[in-house]
Amino acid sequence: NAGVTQTPKFRILKIGQSMTLQCTQDMNHNYMYWYRQDPGMGLKLIYYSVGAGITDKGEVPNGYNVSRSTTEDFPLRLELAAPSQTSVYFCASSYSGGGGRGNTIYFGEGSWLTVV
């Protein structure tokens, strides 16, 4: 059971570099999300998507971009990495959004990103 798979698990970036965090899910979920979690803090929503071709900003979208060309994939791009983007990134998916019955959110295992 793959569920939500994200890569890489660990990455060190230099300031100003760019990179893409990959995320794929095999549960045919409509909704996909990217969260970041800073030490001792809760999950902050970066971007989310309600279906292929549709994306929307979350609480902290600055410095990031996403695309959703297929139901399965939802990559997160960091342009011009900054130390403030040092964090753990979680990709997640759910069948539906809001508080409905299908909204159990399934998380990937996380990607630890350090910007130096």
Added chain:
Amino acid sequence: EDKVVQSPLSLVVHEGDTVTLNCSYEVTNFRSLLWYKQEKKAPTFLFMLTSSGIEKKSGRLSSILDKKELFSILNITATQTGDSAVYLCAGGGQTSYDKVIFGPGTSLSVIP
């Protein structure tokens, strides 16, 4: 602005103790309250509560929602070291387009 607040933010107990974790929420068009357990990696789902006053149980864990007071609690009885984790509370709205808002989490440490 929507928000979810959890207390305490951290807690240290001895094995065998009972703990109560608190979650209050202000979520537009609220429909459900979700609890997750996060150990070293990704959060895992514990409960989803939609009705006031109905307790949900899973082993030593139980949770209840009070929609009048905008409040939920998560109880863990006879705690074990394996219960050490961050417990996240999240509030979800009515429609499919409402975002789920997460609280900061309660870090629970259970010592032998």
